[in-house]
Amino acid sequence: MSGQTVQERRSVAPGGDEMSPALRELWQREPILKVRHLQKNFGTHVVLRDIDFTVHQGEVVCVIGASGSGKSTLLRCINRLEIPSGGEIYYHGELAGGDGFDWNRYRAKVGMVFQSFNLFANQTVLENCMAGPRYVLKKGKQESRELALRYLYKVGMVPYIDAKPAQLSGGQLQRVAIARALAMKPDVLLFDEPTSALDPEMVGEVLGVMKQLAHEGMTMVVVTHEMEFAREVSDRTVFMLDGFIAEDDTPEVIFGNPRNPKTREFLSRFMHRL
């Protein structure tokens, strides 16, 4: 780590001759989120050193990297669950946190799915999915109910609308959590290791729902250890290392012929384990 300068450790900024046509097409789309020079430290422990990261309309971005590389912290900073130590976030070109910026309205449009589901334990499945439309989007009861049912139908959880979270399996909980996020009709959905807390046989059902969303054109940022999913589903794969983005390219490049030797090293270790 020592001896390397910040510049060497960062990937070449996307753009220029090196961009493949597929990547160039993505970068020409309208950006929804732009993260610039994002930094985060917990006391003296620096988690995010200098992150430049953009999410475009309709794009599925997978973020991979070793534990402790800052993947989850990046997502949590984007959704303001952690307050960044430095840098800016632009949402549709508007500086987040600027004058008159409403964080709650922003969060309503930038959805998040957690590793630990975080469904409301005191509410039924249906109530969980109605809460956002009803209390945040201020929709009527019937309209909220229809929205909730629509997305519960999409994730195949309609039969369970009267169940409480404690009565469901991990895979079912995560599908409800996805429906709850979708009921807000978000611009972009952030997934923070959505399958890491699941038993192996339940991973598939959640990834299946996510794949379906990806095919429907949902803009998604997925922090994951599911390399197969990243390779298959993502439009762009981002490799994070020690609080930097070490490489940001199409999955074909990242998994096939990574430019950064650190990416290759990580993936060979990871693929070996599979």
Place this chain on the structure above:
Amino acid sequence: MNLPTTFFGWVAFITEKYGVAFLKGAGTSVYLAVLGTLLGCIIGFLAGTVRTVPLTKEDNLFKRVGMNIVWAIIRFYVWVFRGTPMMVQAMVIFYGAAAIFGVHFQPLMAGLLVVSINTGAYMCETVRGGIQSIDPGQIEGAKAIGMSHGRTMLSVVVPQAFRNITPQIGNYLVSNIKDTSVLSVITVNELFYSARSAAGVYFKYFEVFFVVSCIYLVLTTLANALLHLVERRMNGPRDYELADPASIPELKAIAAESDREKAEMQKEAVR
């Protein structure tokens, strides 16, 4: 008139002679305990919730200073009322209100006030603990869909905290049934007060208070049973029914629309 000669003879005699007075006294005790606990809960939930409002560096100066003043007031209130005996509080409020403000409370009202604010002080800390013990993930889940702090508290955190501290609320109710006895010092005619009056007539303290302790035991046992029932009710059913999709009228349109979308996507994929 023939007076009884045995212990149980006296017990029967006193029960017959003062039973109605004791039951009236017990009624007052229960009234004070139930209403006092209820009002104390309201005070405690308000104060405890305010105590847990998060402040960040980004909040404006007005909010930060204001919250700190409110917190200081709550801390002072809790400090005073947890730090002094309820009996002393009753004396200070009952006689103090008359001496300083010229307000002459009915003893019963003064008693209710004392029980309420005393319970409120304890409840404040209980509620604060209850709120802090809720999984932070619950709050993050609410934040992530853009819920305000107030709404998160109202629909997610406080209901869960309430369930968790119900046993503690039960403790306060049982304590209050017994502790209303100290309000006899401000002449509230509750169970202990009526017992002392009765005991003075025949100088049969042991016999009278034997009867009264039985009444207290019955009251607290009933309170415990009731609370147990409430807790069970709050837990909700252990089972749930799988919903029959056919019984949900909205579903037909949703399914049809979904099928249409899928067909369109397939068409596009073929092209």
